[in-house]
Amino acid sequence: MLLKLWIPALVSVVSAAAKESYDYIIVGGGAAGLALATRLSIGLPSSQILILEAGPAPATDELRIAVPGMRGSGLGSIYDWNFTTTLQPKIGNRSIDVNRGKVLGGSAALNYLCYDRAASAEYDAWGELVNDTKRWNWDVMISAMLKAENFTGEDGDKHGRAGPIRTTYNRIVPEALGTWKPTLSKLGVPINDGRSLGGKPVGVMYQPTNIDVTGWTRSNSATGYLPLAGPNLEVRTGVRVAKVDFAPGSKPLRATGITLENGAKLTARREVILSAGAIQSPGLLELSGIGQHKVLGAANISTLRELPGVGENYQDHIRMSNVYRLRENYTSFDPMIYESGGPFATEQMRLWLEGKVSWYDYTSTAYSFLNWGHLGNSSETDLLRLARNGAHLNNNPVNRKKLDFLKDPSVPQLEIIMESNFVGSTAYPGNGRFATLITSVMHPMSRGWVHIDPAQPQGKPVIDPQYLSHAYDLQALVEGAKFARRIAQTKPMADIWAAEVEPGPAVQTDAQWREFATQAMGSFFHPAGTCAMLPESEGGVVGADLVVYGTENLRVVDCSVMPVLLSAHIQTAAYGIAEVAAEAIIADAKRAVSK
Numbered sequence: 001m002l003l004k005l006w007i008p009a010l011v012s013v014v015s016a017a018a019k020e021s022y023d024y025i026i027v028g029g030g031a032a033g034l035a036l037a038t039r040l041s042i043g044l045p046s047s048q049i050l051i052l053e054a055g056p057a058p059a060t061d062e063l064r065i066a067v068p069g070m071r072g073s074g075l076g077s078i079y080d081w082n083f084t085t086t087l088q089p090k091i092g093n094r095s096i097d098v099n100r101g102k103v104l105g106g107s108a109a110l111n112y113l114c115y116d117r118a119a120s121a122e123y124d125a126w127g128e129l130v131n132d133t134k135r136w137n138w139d140v141m142i143s144a145m146l147k148a149e150n151f152t153g154e155d156g157d158k159h160g161r162a163g164p165i166r167t168t169y170n171r172i173v174p175e176a177l178g179t180w181k182p183t184l185s186k187l188g189v190p191i192n193d194g195r196s197l198g199g200k201p202v203g204v205m206y207q208p209t210n211i212d213v214t215g216w217t218r219s220n221s222a223t224g225y226l227p228l229a230g231p232n233l234e235v236r237t238g239v240r241v242a243k244v245d246f247a248p249g250s251k252p253l254r255a256t257g258i259t260l261e262n263g264a265k266l267t268a269r270r271e272v273i274l275s276a277g278a279i280q281s282p283g284l285l286e287l288s289g290i291g292q293h294k295v296l297g298a299a300n301i302s303t304l305r306e307l308p309g310v311g312e313n314y315q316d317h318i319r320m321s322n323v324y325r326l327r328e329n330y331t332s333f334d335p336m337i338y339e340s341g342g343p344f345a346t347e348q349m350r351l352w353l354e355g356k357v358s359w360y361d362y363t364s365t366a367y368s369f370l371n372w373g374h375l376g377n378s379s380e381t382d383l384l385r386l387a388r389n390g391a392h393l394n395n396n397p398v399n400r401k402k403l404d405f406l407k408d409p410s411v412p413q414l415e416i417i418m419e420s421n422f423v424g425s426t427a428y429p430g431n432g433r434f435a436t437l438i439t440s441v442m443h444p445m446s447r448g449w450v451h452i453d454p455a456q457p458q459g460k461p462v463i464d465p466q467y468l469s470h471a472y473d474l475q476a477l478v479e480g481a482k483f484a485r486r487i488a489q490t491k492p493m494a495d496i497w498a499a500e501v502e503p504g505p506a507v508q509t510d511a512q513w514r515e516f517a518t519q520a521m522g523s524f525f526h527p528a529g530t531c532a533m534l535p536e537s538e539g540g541v542v543g544a545d546l547v548v549y550g551t552e553n554l555r556v557v558d559c560s561v562m563p564v565l566l567s568a569h570i571q572t573a574a575y576g577i578a579e580v581a582a583e584a585i586i587a588d589a590k591r592a593v594s595k
Helices: 007-014 031-043 120-130 138-148 175-186 277-287 293-298 334-338 343-353 377-388 391-395 397-406 471-488 510-520 571-594
Strands: 021-027 049-053 149-151 165-167 203-206 233-237 241-246 255-260 265-274 318-326 366-370 414-419 434-441 449-451 462-464 497-502 554-556
Touching (some): 021 031, 021 255, 031 571, 120 138, 138 149, 138 571, 265 571, 318 471, 471 497, 471 510
Parallel strands (some): 149 165, 265 554
Antiparallel strands (some): 255 265, 318 497, 366 414, 414 434
């Protein structure tokens, strides 16, 4: 019933008659790609636009995507690329999953529905790093992000009210989470009601979530943006792109279209735009002959444009968990995840399907964003010293900017989330009810890379995030987890749990904490930076116009262009980047017509 609110509009676009020539071809139907395609369709009604998505359109009865409380259940499914990293030596030679959406809507169709924003200084930093503070800054990005949002509710914060992505607050909050704000407040963390989305995220708060209140379903670019598109937009699903084609001998390179994996060619009269995400946009550049000569040569690909930054500057949020067994009088979300066939979860799903208040309405809600000063002066001093170590930092603009952030109290360095269920590094214990404090480092100093596999260039890429390769990152995880334990041991939160399950009371010394961190560290699945918007001489792949260096009309529009990772979950930035890019592309097209 609820999914039928949007599927007919989507199908009418998908079933448009196929052509071979278009004005704009967009590769990737995720958060940014569909937002961009829709805006171009509306703003350039006489242009023909094609968007290509390797994954499917979600089935009309696909609850794993639609139901907010089933967040994360699509990970590892047919809607996921199911990438993994190389073995990571600093975390016990483990490989970490890199979940990315392979479905219309992209990773925003699979994520945990947090709708937040970073500090204003972080968006300003993009313009500073690319030497164009007029085109990229907080004012530009907040305007773009507000354009994307349609918020229901009243909280005094900065919201859009007419955009395609529906947001609101959870209408059901587990009782245990009622201890969240008073406990953090007792530890000196300010309560941040009504300011966190306006560029001042430091503090403790309940965060909005991307839910459409008309049916209490997940809102993403497939459900929000795509139905607004005109008949000039064609969407093709289940299509893999092999490479971007260029006019022979053109300098700068002029993109003429794309070649599909089956050998078919499609022509782009104006632009080709990559919106395949931080894992696959750099790979498509490499498959097309743009990147590091040694990477391309190993894969027997001719180098059309040497561009060393392609696939480099990989950044991600790293995390770990403190898990607590709740006292018997507290209910948790665990039955909906681990006992989904049981009577309680079955009843809650029935309520959701009937449009009634249900535990399946619930997504994460209890968040805090801290700087190291909230943990104590000694922690802040030690971490700043570790971050500064290494002469290579002085020559790297991205890490220099991260050092600036460390000295700016308005920029969060640590996120802590309280979840009303088990989110541990080990298997679900199978008895009891749990709460988890997830800590995440916002600006790790370690940076990795992603490149095509020379043995199978069209296959899965080689992803090496180089997790914990910088000493700062490991100690930051440790300090965050130690503070999470302090939170749990502080009233009123201390009254809701009976035992610490992870890491457990035996972990006390810094050496024990570091050992636990190397065993338990995970990813928040926020890869960014691999087609960085930086000067080419400093590792950049695109300029401020998002055009790939050395090309005339090939752009990248997704989170891979972020030069430095934000202290926020990245879906709002993906929509913002798409909105900024759409305005620029539309303006360029109109200028070309007027000449």
